Amino acid sequence: MLTQTLALFLDAYRELNAKKLFWITLLLSGLVVLALGALGIDDKSVSIFGWRQNWLPLNTSMMSREIFYTLIFSNLGIGLWLSWIATILALVSTAGIVPDLISGGSIETVLSKPISRLRLLLTKLGTGLLFVALQVGVFSLGCFLVFGIRAGVWNFGLFLAIPIVVLFYSYLFSVCALLGMVTRSTVAALLLTVLLWGALFLVNMGDGIMLMLTENQSLVVEKREARIDLMQANTVQLLQTQEHGSVEAAIEAGYAPSDDEVVAYNPFLEGQFERLESDRETLGQLQFWTRLTVGVKTALPKTGETIDLLERHLVDPEALQMGEPDPEPAFDLEDPNQDIVVDDDELSERINERLRGRSIWWIVGTSLIFEFVMVGITCLLFVRRDF
Amino acid sequence: MSDLAIDLSHVAKTYKGKVRALRGIEMHVAPGEVFGLLGPNGAGKSTLVKILMTVIRPSACKGTMLGHAVGHKPTLGRVGYLPEHHRFPPYLKGAQVLDFFGAMGKVPRRERKQRTGQLLDVVGMSDWAGKKVGGYSKGMRQRLGIAQALMNDPKLVVLDEPTDGVDPVGRRDIRDIVARLRDEQRTVFINSHLLSELEMVCDRVAILVQGQVRSQGTIDELTAGQHRYEIDIVASGDDVAGALGTLRKALPGGVTEKNEGSSAGLAKRVGFSGTLGDGTWVEIERTMLRVGTADPLAIEPVIDALRAQGVTIRSVVQKRPSLEDLFMQAVTDPTTGKALAPGAVRNEKKGAH
Numbered sequence: 001m002l003t004q005t006l007a008l009f010l011d012a013y014r015e016l017n018a019k020k021l022f023w024i025t026l027l028l029s030g031l032v033v034l035a036l037g038a039l040g041i042d043d044k045s046v047s048i049f050g051w052r053q054n055w056l057p058l059n060t061s062m063m064s065r066e067i068f069y070t071l072i073f074s075n076l077g078i079g080l081w082l083s084w085i086a087t088i089l090a091l092v093s094t095a096g097i098v099p100d101l102i103s104g105g106s107i108e109t110v111l112s113k114p115i116s117r118l119r120l121l122l123t124k125l126g127t128g129l130l131f132v133a134l135q136v137g138v139f140s141l142g143c144f145l146v147f148g149i150r151a152g153v154w155n156f157g158l159f160l161a162i163p164i165v166v167l168f169y170s171y172l173f174s175v176c177a178l179l180g181m182v183t184r185s186t187v188a189a190l191l192l193t194v195l196l197w198g199a200l201f202l203v204n205m206g207d208g209i210m211l212m213l214t215e216n217q218s219l220v221v222e223k224r225e226a227r228i229d230l231m232q233a234n235t236v237q238l239l240q241t242q243e244h245g246s247v248e249a250a251i252e253a254g255y256a257p258s259d260d261e262v263v264a265y266n267p268f269l270e271g272q273f274e275r276l277e278s279d280r281e282t283l284g285q286l287q288f289w290t291r292l293t294v295g296v297k298t299a300l301p302k303t304g305e306t307i308d309l310l311e312r313h314l315v316d317p318e319a320l321q322m323g324e325p326d327p328e329p330a331f332d333l334e335d336p337n338q339d340i341v342v343d344d345d346e347l348s349e350r351i352n353e354r355l356r357g358r359s360i361w362w363i364v365g366t367s368l369i370f371e372f373v374m375v376g377i378t379c380l381l382f383v384r385r386d387f
Numbered sequence: 388m389s390d391l392a393i394d395l396s397h398v399a400k401t402y403k404g405k406v407r408a409l410r411g412i413e414m415h416v417a418p419g420e421v422f423g424l425l426g427p428n429g430a431g432k433s434t435l436v437k438i439l440m441t442v443i444r445p446s447a448c449k450g451t452m453l454g455h456a457v458g459h460k461p462t463l464g465r466v467g468y469l470p471e472h473h474r475f476p477p478y479l480k481g482a483q484v485l486d487f488f489g490a491m492g493k494v495p496r497r498e499r500k501q502r503t504g505q506l507l508d509v510v511g512m513s514d515w516a517g518k519k520v521g522g523y524s525k526g527m528r529q530r531l532g533i534a535q536a537l538m539n540d541p542k543l544v545v546l547d548e549p550t551d552g553v554d555p556v557g558r559r560d561i562r563d564i565v566a567r568l569r570d571e572q573r574t575v576f577i578n579s580h581l582l583s584e585l586e587m588v589c590d591r592v593a594i595l596v597q598g599q600v601r602s603q604g605t606i607d608e609l610t611a612g613q614h615r616y617e618i619d620i621v622a623s624g625d626d627v628a629g630a631l632g633t634l635r636k637a638l639p640g641g642v643t644e645k646n647e648g649s650s651a652g653l654a655k656r657v658g659f660s661g662t663l664g665d666g667t668w669v670e671i672e673r674t675m676l677r678v679g680t681a682d683p684l685a686i687e688p689v690i691d692a693l694r695a696q697g698v699t700i701r702s703v704v705q706k707r708p709s710l711e712d713l714f715m716q717a718v719t720d721p722t723t724g725k726a727l728a729p730g731a732v733r734n735e736k737k738g739a740h
Contacts, residue, residue: 007490011476018478105474109535112440113491114464386402386443 004115005123012127016093022131025089029139032081037146041068067315069147070155074311077143078136078161083307086135087169088194091176094128095190098180098378107387117383125177125375132169136162157314164310171301171367172197174374181378197303204304207293214286215350219342221279227340228272232259235266271337301367305358312356392418392543392574393439395450395457400434400443400598405734408434409445410598416576416591418542421569423585424578425710426595427718429730432578433471435595436547439576440468453543464493467536471547471578473528477521481512481531484520485538492539499538506534509567511560525552533564543574550584562588586710594717597732601717610708614681617706618689621699622674630674631658637676637692638669674701681705 016022040047041063046056058068101107101124110120140161148154175196180189239257240250250256263269393416400409408431416422426432437443441458448457455462475484482503489499507513510530520528529552536544546565550558558581565588568575579585585592586606593603602609622630635642641664659671668679678686683705693700708716718726 003490003493003495007487011479011487014483015476015478103474105470105472106476108437108440108442108470109468109473109475109488110491111442112463112466112468112470113488114460114462114493115491116460384444387437 004113004119008120008123009127009130012124012130016131016134019093021089021093025086025093025135026138029081029086029135030142032077033139033142033146036069036072036077036143037150039068039072040151041065065151066153066155069151069153070157070314071311073143073147073158073161074314077139078165078310079307082136082139082161082165083168083303086139087132087172090132090135090169091172091190091193093131094173095176095180095193096186097124097128098177099184099186099189102181102184102382102385102387104387111387118379121379121382122375125173125378128173128177129166129170133162133166136165155314160313161310164306167364167367168303168306171303171306171371174371174378178374178378178381181381200300200303203293203297203300204302207290207297210286210290210293211351211354212347214283214290215354216342216347217279217283217286219347219350220340221276221283223340223342224272224276224279228269228276231266231269231272232262235262235269239265268337298362298366299370301370302363303367305355305363306367308355309360309363317352317356389451389454390418391451392416392420393422393450393452393576395448397447397449398435398438398445398457399447400431400438401446401734407732407734408598409438410732411447412595412598412600414450414593414600414603416574418574419569419572420590421565421575421577421588423589423592424576424595425580425582425585425592425714425717427727427729429597430595431598431731432595433547436545436576436578439545440466440470442470464539465542467539467541467544469529469532469536469544469546469549471551473532475520475528475531475535477519480517480519481507481523482516484531485534488535489538494539502538502540506537509537509564510534526554526557529553530557530560533561537568541573543576544568545576545578547578548580549577550579550581558584582710582714592710592713594714596717596727597730602713606710606713609713613679613712614705614707616678616680616683616686617702617704618676618678618686618693619701619704620674620676620693621701627658627673631671633693633696633698634671634674634676635659637689637696637698639663639688639692642669681707 038049040050041058041060043060044052044054046053046058046068060068063071101110101121111117140158144155144158147158172193176189176193179192180186183189183192236257237247239261240247240255243255244250244253257265263273393414395412395414398409398412398414399407401407412431412435414435424432424435434443438445438448439452439457441460441463445457450457452459453462453465476487479487485503485506486499489502490496494502503516504513507516510533512527512530512534515523515527515531520531523531529549533546533549536546549561549565553561562584565575565577569588569590575588577585577589589606591603591605592609594601618634620630620634622633642661644659644661658673659669662668663678667685670677670679676689678689680686686703690700690703715726720727
C-alpha cells in the first residue's frame with residue numbers, strides 16, 4: 001500500500017521536476033523572498049535596499065520589526081505572490097493531473113494494477129497539492145532565513161503558511177479536478193476553475209462592500225443615538241434651569257420633564273428621531289443583504305478568509321500602534337442637523353473586528369464541506385466510469 | 388474455485404448508447420497455455436480484455452481469473468497487462484517506467500531493481516534504460532510495455548495487440564518472449580489482428596464476432612474435417628474448359644454434382660462442386676482439383692487416373708485451413724456468403740420496424 005503511494009508521489013515529483021514552470025515559479029519565489037528581504041524598518045522609517053522611504057509613515061515606534069516582517073510576509077508574500085500569481089502558475093501546472101490520468105492509453109495500465117480506483121484518485125489528488133506545498137514550503141523557509149539573517153527576526157510562525165496556503169489551494173484544485181473529470185480537458189478545467197475563482201473573488205468583494213456599508217451604517221445609527229441622547233440631556237437641563245433656576249434646584253424639587261415636553265421644547269429633536277428611524281431602516285436593509293451574502297458565501301469556499309487566517313494568527317492587533325485615531329469632531333449643538341461623519345479608522349477597526357469574529361469553523365469547515373462535495377462527485381464519476 | 392487461468396461463463400456489456408458490445412461470453416483458458424483472441428473490428432475483444440483488467444465495468448459477469456472473481460483487485464497483482472495504444476509518461480526514463488509500474492503492482496523495491504535490468508535485457512532495451520520515453524519509437528515503447536507487463540512476475544500475461552507497430556525483427560523477438568513465457572508455465576492471453584502471428588504462437592484461439600464467441604479451441608480442433616488435398620494440373624494450351632473435363636474424368640464413379648445452396652459467386656468461381664460416393668466433397672476450379680480429405684490413400688486413384696490420361700501434374704499439396712480461413716469462415720454470413728458488418732450489435736428502438 002505504502003509502495004504504491006510512494007510511487008505515485010515520486011512520479012508526481014518527477015513530473016514537476018520535468019516541468020519548466022515549476023522551476024520558473026521557484027525562481028520567481030526566490031526573487032520575491034529577496035525583494036521582501038530588501039525591506040527594512042528602524043525607528044525613523046522604512047528602507048528599501050538601505051534607501052530611506054520617508055514618505056511611508058512607518059517606523060518601529062508603530063510596530064516591532066517582527067510585526068513588520070510578519071505583515072509583509074502575510075500581505076505581500078502570501079496575500080499577493082503565493083495566493084494570486086503562484087496560485088495561477090500552480091493551477092496551470094496541475095490542471096492536467098486528472099485529464100492526464102484518465103486519458104486513453106494511460107488509464108488502462110494504472111487501473112490494471114492492484115489498487116482501488118478510489119485510492120488511486122485520492123492519492124493522485126494528493127499529489128496535485130505537492131506543487132503548492134513545495135512552493136510555499138521553499139518560500140516560507142526562504143523568508144524565515146532572510147528575515148532572520150537580515151533583521152534577526154526568527155519567526156517560526158511563518159511556516160503556518162504551508163498548511164494554510166495548501167488548504168486554500170485545495171479548494172480550487174478540487175473544483176479543477178472535478179472539471180477535469182467531466183470535461184477530460186486540461187484547458188477547459190483550467191479556464192473554468194479560473195472563472196469560478198473570479199466569481200468567488202466577486203462574491204468576496206460583494207461581502208466586503210456589504211460589510212463596510214453595514215458597519216458604516218451601524219456606526220451612523222450609534223452616533224445618531226448618541227447625538228439624540230446628548231440633545232435630550234441638554235434640553236432637559238435647559239428646561240430644568242428655565243423652570244427652577246438651576247439643574248440642581250430642579251432635581252431637588254423632583255422636576256424631570258417628560259419626553260413630550262423635551263421634544264416640544266427642542267424642534268430639532270423630532271427631525272433627529274425621524275432621521276434615526278430612517279437610518280435604522282437602512283441598517284436593517286443592509287443587514288438583510290449582508291446576511292444573504294454571508295449565506296451565499298457559506299456554501300462556497302472562502303479563499304480570501306482562509307489566507308487571512310495567517311495574519312489573524314501571526315499578528316496581534318494590539319501590537320499594532322498605528323497612532324491614535326483622529327479625534328471625533330465635536331458635535332455642534334447650534335447646528336444639530338450637521339451630517340454624521342464616520343471616522344475611517346473606526347470603521348476599519350469595526351470591520352476587522354467583524355472579520356475576526358468569523359469563526360475558523362465557518363471559514364475552514366464550510367469550505368472543506370464544499371471541497372468534500374467536489375472531491376466526492378469526482379470520485380463517484382471516476383469509480384463508475386468505463387475507460 | 389476454478390483451476391483455469393480464465394474461466395468465463397457469462398460476460399455481457401451493454402454501453403449506455405444501447406450498444407451490446409458483449410452478449411454472454413463463455414471462454415476457458417487453461418493454465419500455461421497461449422490463448423489467442425480474434426475477431427473483426429468492434430467484435431468486443433478490447434471490451435472483454437478491459438473487463439478482465441477492471442478498466443471497464445461489466446453489465447453482467449460470471450467468471451474467474453486465476454481462481455478469483457473477475458474484478459478482484461488483489462488478483463491483478465499476479466496479472467501482467469499490455470494495453471493497446473498504451474502511453475507512458477514522457478518525462479520518465481525507461482527504467483523509471485518499469486520501477487513505477489512495478490511499484491504500482493506492489494513489487495518490493497529490491498525485486499523491482501533486479502527485475503528492471505533483467506526485463507530491459509529481455510526486450511532488448513538495456514541501452515535505452517536511461518533515456519526518456521518521450522524519445523522512444525513506437526516499437527521501442529511496445530517493447531517497454533511488454534517489460535512493464537512482466538514486472539510483477541505474473542502468472543497470467545494479457546497482451547493487447549503486442550506486435551502493433553513493431554518491425555519484423557521485433558515481432559520475432561516478441562514471439563520468442565511469448566514462447567519463453569509458455570516454457571515458464573505462464574498463461575498468455577493475446578488479443579491481436581495479426582492472424583499469422585497468432586497462428587505461430589497460440590495453443591488455442593477463440594473467435595469473437597459481434598460480442599459472441601463464434602468458435603473456440605485448438606486450431607486442429609477448429610479445422611477438423613476441413614483438411615484437403617489440392618491437385619493442380621497443367622492445362623494444354625490454356626484450355627481451362629478442357630482441364631475441367633479432364634479433372635472430372637479422373638474422379639471415381641458415383642460423383643454427385645451439388646449446385647444447391649451455392650451462391651452465385653461460388654458457382655461462377657468454381658467450375659464443379661460435388662461429393663464423392665463416400666461423401667467426401669470435391670471442387671474443381673480452373674486447373675485445380677480439391678478433395679476434402681486428409682487421407683493420402685484417398686487421392687491416389689485420382690492421381691493414377693490423371694496420369695493414365697497423360698496429364699502433367701503441377702503439384703499435389705496437402706492443406707489445412709489457416710487461421711485466416713477460420714477467421715473468414717467465422718465472420719462470413721452463411722446465408723449471404725458476405726462478411727458480417729463490423730461493429731457491435733445495437734439494441735433496436737422500441738417500435739422501430
